[in-house]
Amino acid sequence: MPVASPLCHFASCSRCRPVVVGITTPATTDALRNIVPPTHLSSTNQAPSDGEAAELWLNMKEVGARLANMDAEMLRLNLLDDIPSRLQLESLVDQRHDLCATILQNCGTLCLLRRFPAEVMLMIFSCAAPSLENGDYSIPSFSNRSPWNLSRVCSRWRSLSLSLSSLWANIIVQCQISDGPENLAKRYKIAPVALAAQVTRSNRRPLTISLRDPTVTMLRVLNQIPSELAELHEFSMTGWVDSRCHRRELFTFLETAAKLVNFRLSHTNRYPLPLPFEQMRLTRLRIYEDNYPTDLPEFGRNLVQLTLDESLRANSAWSSHLTFPILRALKTHGTGCLAFMSAPVLEDLYINGPRGEASGIQSLMSRSDPDCPLRGFGLGLPFNAEITIAILNCMPGLRELRLRPETQDVPVILAHLTIPTDPPGDYRLLMPELQLLWFCQPSAFLGEKSERMSLVEFGESRHGHKDCSTVEVCILDELCAFARNLVTEDVRETEVDEDLQASRGVQLRWASERDSFRMYKRYLESRFYH
Numbered sequence: 367m368p369v370a371s372p373l374c375h376f377a378s379c380s381r382c383r384p385v386v387v388g389i390t391t392p393a394t395t396d397a398l399r400n401i402v403p404p405t406h407l408s409s410t411n412q413a414p415s416d417g418e419a420a421e422l423w424l425n426m427k428e429v430g431a432r433l434a435n436m437d438a439e440m441l442r443l444n445l446l447d448d449i450p451s452r453l454q455l456e457s458l459v460d461q462r463h464d465l466c467a468t469i470l471q472n473c474g475t476l477c478l479l480r481r482f483p484a485e486v487m488l489m490i491f492s493c494a495a496p497s498l499e500n501g502d503y504s505i506p507s508f509s510n511r512s513p514w515n516l517s518r519v520c521s522r523w524r525s526l527s528l529s530l531s532s533l534w535a536n537i538i539v540q541c542q543i544s545d546g547p548e549n550l551a552k553r554y555k556i557a558p559v560a561l562a563a564q565v566t567r568s569n570r571r572p573l574t575i576s577l578r579d580p581t582v583t584m585l586r587v588l589n590q591i592p593s594e595l596a597e598l599h600e601f602s603m604t605g606w607v608d609s610r611c612h613r614r615e616l617f618t619f620l621e622t623a624a625k626l627v628n629f630r631l632s633h634t635n636r637y638p639l640p641l642p643f644e645q646m647r648l649t650r651l652r653i654y655e656d657n658y659p660t661d662l663p664e665f666g667r668n669l670v671q672l673t674l675d676e677s678l679r680a681n682s683a684w685s686s687h688l689t690f691p692i693l694r695a696l697k698t699h700g701t702g703c704l705a706f707m708s709a710p711v712l713e714d715l716y717i718n719g720p721r722g723e724a725s726g727i728q729s730l731m732s733r734s735d736p737d738c739p740l741r742g743f744g745l746g747l748p749f750n751a752e753i754t755i756a757i758l759n760c761m762p763g764l765r766e767l768r769l770r771p772e773t774q775d776v777p778v779i780l781a782h783l784t785i786p787t788d789p790p791g792d793y794r795l796l797m798p799e800l801q802l803l804w805f806c807q808p809s810a811f812l813g814e815k816s817e818r819m820s821l822v823e824f825g826e827s828r829h830g831h832k833d834c835s836t837v838e839v840c841i842l843d844e845l846c847a848f849a850r851n852l853v854t855e856d857v858r859e860t861e862v863d864e865d866l867q868a869s870r871g872v873q874l875r876w877a878s879e880r881d882s883f884r885m886y887k888r889y890l891e892s893r894f895y896h
Contacts, residue, residue, distance in 0.1 A: 403475040411520040413480035422472050429465055429472075436462050487526050491516055491533055513564065531569035537561065538576045539584050561587065565594040572599035572625075585615040589622070598623040602630040671695040674703065701726035710735040716768070718746030724756040731760040739763025744804075751775035755782050764797045765835075770806040777820035784820075785827040785834070795833055803839045 403422060407414055414422060436458055443455040482490075494512045513534050517527040527533055539561075565573065575598060577584045585603075588595065601623065603616075620626065628650040652673035666672075669690055674697070690696075693709040699719035704726035712734060715727075734740065740761050745754070748770055755778070758767075771779055783796060821839065828834040 403471060407475045411480055411522055414475060419476060422476055426469065426472050426476075429469055433462065433465055433469075436465070484526060487523070488530050491527055491530050494533075513567075528567060531567065531571045534564050534567040534569075535571040536574045536576075537564055562591045562594050565591070565597075568597070570597050573597050574600040574602075576602040585619055589615060589618050592622040595619075595622050596625065598626055600628040600630075601626055666690045667692070669693050673697045674699060704730040708733045711738040712740060713738070714742040715740060716742075716744040716746065718744075724753050727757050728760050742766040742768075744768030745770060746806075748772045748775070751778040754779055758782070758796070762794075762797060763799060765799050766802040766804070767797070767800060768804040768806070776805070780820040780824045784824045785831060787827075798833045799835055800828075800837055801835045803837055805839070805841050 403414075404418070407418065440455060440458050440462070443451045443458070494516060513527060516533070517524045573595070575588070577588075620629075627648055629648055630652040648668055650671040651669055666688060667690065670692055672690065672693055672695070688707045690707065690709045691711070693712055695714040696709060696712060697716045697718060698704070699717075701717060701719075701723060707730055709730065710733065712730075715730075717727075731740065740763060743757075743761055743764055743766070745757075745768070749757070751771070754769065754771065754775070758764075758779075769779065783800075785795065825837060825839070828837055
């Protein structure tokens, strides 16, 4: 019988009661006493020494030889039809079971996972940490509990997990009304102790806390441990802040979090939120509601990233314009709010909402600093070609453009960006620094030939031009228009015609990565957070 390869098996540790790499020790008989692993290896996750490992491998070979002889004897006895042979066969079956258990125990002891250096284990643990980078707040519950699960495996894993402060710095609490009042009450009862322990183990690293709590009860839990929230940098909350009591709990919590710089609030409604933003240093704000704080102008002067997931409407308490002096990234649901906003150093603007007019964007661009031109622009929904061209005309310094046009509008837009062969005397080169052109419309280039030829003409006109950069065109396949840092691949030859393949001025790429939100957040953090 071949010897089993070292696999990872788990059983309870007799000393610290967690899980260890091994299996339950088989009944130790005289025949097995010399081939079972020693106790200090079978009851812990300690790695065997070189001498012990060599001895265990010899034991494995010995057990394999015993099993081969035993199988042959069992086959012989199975052919005999007498009572003594049957009794002897039953005894051999029991012995064979013990030998197989011994093989598994030796495999667990020889598992390479036991030999991993602490640095490698810490790297693996860091990958298991709960994360909200991908923007999906419906993540599996086991990911939320991974710090606690890793700390319960064995004493070595516990000491390693406790030493990795980043493992404990992301706290995610998800509660559902469907959990039932009894389960929620039990969870809330132990939550202060668990949260305080996790915050302590984060070792004063910048904290991220996400609450998905329809009852907003977890806010009360957090307010019970105010001293533990001094390092909170990022807070996300999903719940109904629709009563005076709920708003008071949120107000108290935000007053405690003096270092909060990133705030995300969703599913609040009914009333504007009077929050203590004047006491805070928020640099990033994201709100999922149409009742924005009445003191938006006051704290807006510190923001570098703003996401408005509903159309912002002018408030009578505000002045004629909302000024964001250092805002560098803006994502909004519509264009109407841009008419009364001012962001002179804005670098990235993305509109992901209903079709609108160009006037709002043109008004915003007219108030921008000429020395700080807009570098990135995107439209998440199709605008007609006329409006799109009017918008692009007021953005001469773009380096990255993301569009989701209708198929029939693609040639019109590309023709506007194409440099004419014999330009007139008053011709002004549009977007000379353009480097990336993203289309969220794969069918536009895989269907009619006219769309592909318009792309060829656009690329050829800019290729080798003394005042232009080479443009890379990337097609986003079923992706968010605002995906960032995607791993792209060459378009397959069967998908485009020979003209597009042979074009010198078109570097056509295909992006099919679906983990776009995580990349987008990482990009923003690297660019604006520090």
